[in-house]
Amino acid sequence: MSCVALLPAAGSGSRMGSDTPKQYLDLLGKPLIWHTLAALSRVEELARIVVVLSPDDAWWDSYDWSAFPTLQVLRVGGASRAESVLNGLQALSTQIPADSWVLVHDAARPCLAPQLVRKLIDTLLGDAVGGILAVPVADTLKFAAPDQTIAHTHPRGGLWQAQTPQMFRLADLAGALETGMGPDITDEASAMEKLGLAPRLVHGSPWNLKVTYPQDLALAALILQAGDALTH
Incomplete structure (x- = not known):
């Protein structure tokens, strides 16, 4: 059965200042997204x-993407991640x-280990959801009061931090996003959950870092430079 990777890359990354x-910030001499594509391209x-991409993206064509022969670009990005994913689907x-x-x-998420993607695919190919x-x-998780004092401590048992990739069938995910778009849909799994479905959790890696703030870029560089010593 066919497997396709889809990367929404239409955002501005405003929290990076x-x-x-x-996605185009310099990371070890390449745009950040180049490293993400490099990891995915190693998954046969x-x-x-x-x-x-955003329809008016003026950055993409400034770079050489010839290293990725299976790459396809769709300039159909929307105002939010969910819209970009739905438009792409x-x-x-x-x-x-x-x-x-x-x-x-x-x-x-440029530090993705290809073996994690293979593990995700192997685990989910026969899954119903x-x-x-x-x-x-x-x-330890703390709930904050409005004045930034601790309101209470929340038990961490059973809590998981979502990462990507998130793997669903094309029609199922598109249908979930079409019917469930809203501020509570912060990832693809939450759209599926809104339909009453229960996506499976597949153990990832703490090194699968999402670059969100400026300091994350330096951490991503360290992880990439460490290479296989960290990504296993």
Whole structure:
């Protein structure tokens, strides 16, 4: 059965405090998203890698992407991540079967280990719903009061931190996003959950970092430089 990676990359990355969109920030001499594509391109099970850009993206064509022969670009990005994913799925629906598996991955997770993607695919290929990479929460969690004092401590047992890729069938995920779009949909799994479905949790890695704030870029560089010593 076909597996396709889909990367929503239409955002501005405003929390990075830069005029350059986050996916194009320099990371070890390459744009950040280049490293993400490099990791995915090493997963033989992926038939293609699809990047969803903003229609007015002026950065993409400034770089050389020839290292990724299975790469496809769709300039159908929306105002939110969910809209970009849905638009990408709708465009793909005319090209690949409705039951194809789509692995939605954050463009700003450049430290993804290819073996984790293979593990996700192997675990979920026969699953009725799909699932996500995630890691159990290790830290003590505090609920804050409005004045930034601790209101209470929340038990961490059973809590997991969602990561990507998140793997669902094309038609199922598109249908979930079409019917469940809203501020409570913060990832693909939450759209599936809103339909009453229960995606599977597949153990990921703490090194699968999402670059969100400026200091994350330096940490991502350290992880990438450490290479296989950390990504296993």
